[in-house]
Amino acid sequence: MGIGQTKFGKIPDTSSRELVAEAFKEALSDAGLSRKDISTLIVSSGTHYDKQRSPAGIMAEYLGLNPIPTLHVEAACASSGVGVRVGWSMIQAGLHDVVAVVGFQKMTELDAAEVQDVMSRSGDVMWESPFGTTMPAYYAMYARAHMDRYGTTEEQLALVSVKNHMYGAKNPYAMFQKEITIGDVLSSRIVASPLKLYDCCANADGATCIILAAEKLARKFTDAPVWLAGLGLASSPMSLTNRSEFASFGCSVLAAKQAYKMAKVTARQIDVAEVHDSFTSAEIMNYEDLGFCKRGEGGKFIEEGQSYIGGKMPVNVDGGLLAKGHPVGATGAAHIISITKQLRNEADASQVPNAKLGLAHNIGGIGMYAVCTVLRAS
């Protein structure tokens, strides 16, 4: 119904509530609604990047939405992807007819090492965080498992970053709007071997807002709503010690299956996808988990350019997290916003011709949650 987002990146002199207000105003205006039309507010973010506890309270107040219901939804990097699912459920249950879902994160008040401190506690704090685990370290271990098993190379990983930065250069909302070369990626400093700086997304500030409406109302407000056609959500063990697979995210496979089934589509029918590329290796694993290519052929998929516009499945043609930046709580909704633009034919320089069906995929934390949303054009 309505979409809005701030630019992502280091946004100085702006608080999280101000970021949220900007995204919310844009979504209201996009939907042609006013505040009195909103019947509930879902606020999504990761915790501990700022000091505010129970952020739904301050956001509902700052947006002038009291006394409507409000609540906070947290699923680490998948917070707002899950927030959209919660909003959809409320509408389906008949509790509310117009739901605003906002996602936000203000990350740049902490330095990179402090953010690592927060993020390391997205792993098991009893048995893993005491070893100084980090988000890149976990994904590096998955990357190595994929490389070991399928022969995926560091060059193939680098190609993902090259593609996403190429598209990011066309996206005015992206944190990095500059193309890079494979050499830039390969020569960047190691963060957690084999992952290098340009294999990793950047911490960012940003907010997003999506306004969902019941079918009847959506048809009344707009001629061409974009429909949530399929939803999937699944979990995997948080601890690596209780996982059996490291070259794939089991929760992604399940969430995608659920979403495809509900939308009555197959992966092949999807015209454009936004997947969780917090790291280059994750994008390659996602190609396989979401059914864009066979197991083990993710490296070849990017090498052949199949995830560019014109390839078998255009992926992250808005720049992905690698170029856009990754304001944790805002990311899931940002994926859905990019797909919505594609399906409305409003994606400008990165428009996939004739896109009718899109997939937004969002992973939480170190791969313990995955949410998939299939969207359909009117």
Added chain:
Amino acid sequence: MGFEKFGWVSFASQTKVSKFVEYLEAGKIYGTKCLECGLIQFPPRAYCLQCLSTNFEWTLLSGDCELITFTKVEAAPTSFKEQAPYLLGLAEFSEGPKVLAWIDLRIPEENLKAGTKLKLKPSRLQNGNLSYLLTSPNLR
């Protein structure tokens, strides 16, 4: 109490399995074995993963393991700055369960690969806390 002594930084102090730390102090690595379904678990659990039974006994683990995957962390969190760079590895015990731990830095990174035989040994950290380390069976 007792669990606050585990790891370079411990984020929890109380657990029903804190006896694990006492065993570690005595130089032994113990897992738990469910007396209902027989599952051997590491890290130890008071509630069985398979059947949620609380009826368990402590079982001594050999420490023999095989590396599954690993990474060298160059960019460390604030609380681990002085430890960096460090090798983090995930390994599987010959008894079945898995462990995530630091790998002995005396093992060159290029000698590590999936399947490398390692030994998990109790260790004492510079801050006096207790931990365990994946090392080579030949290193002391």
